[in-house]
Amino acid sequence: MTARAEGRCEGCGRPGPTDYSHRIGAGVGGPWHPANALALDRACHQWLHANPTKARLQRGWRLQSTDNYLTFPAWVYGLGWVLIDEAGEYVPVRDIPEEITA
Numbered sequence: 389m390t391a392r393a394e395g396r397c398e399g400c401g402r403p404g405p406t407d408y409s410h411r412i413g414a415g416v417g418g419p420w421h422p423a424n425a426l427a428l429d430r431a432c433h434q435w436l437h438a439n440p441t442k443a444r445l446q447r448g449w450r451l452q453s454t455d456n457y458l459t460f461p462a463w464v465y466g467l468g469w470v471l472i473d474e475a476g477e478y479v480p481v482r483d484i485p486e487e488i489t490a
């Protein structure tokens with residue numbers, strides 16, 4: 389996941405230190421899995437926690453415990469909406485779920 393991000397925030401593209409940010413939070417059972425994680429810098433990580441609904445529906449960065457992180461796309465800087473597969477690799481997304489509003 390950190391290698392995938394190549395030292396940049398996957399949210400805004402800025403180079404520098406990033407946090408391992410769970411998509412489904414660890415506190416509600418989200419696993420330490422590369423498809424359930426994004427490398428976000430402090431600003432994006434703070435935005436995610438302050439705006440959980442937008443972070444889910446406009447970015448796919450923060451999911452609910454009932455979401456499937458393998459099929460719920462994430463918005464990644466420079467790529468737009470992508471899926472993240474079992475290996476933690478970006479995969480093109482064919483169908484954006486209707487509930488996504490961005």
Ligand SMILES: [Zn+2]
Pocket residue numbers: 397398399400401402428429430431432433
């Ligand atoms: Zn960022």
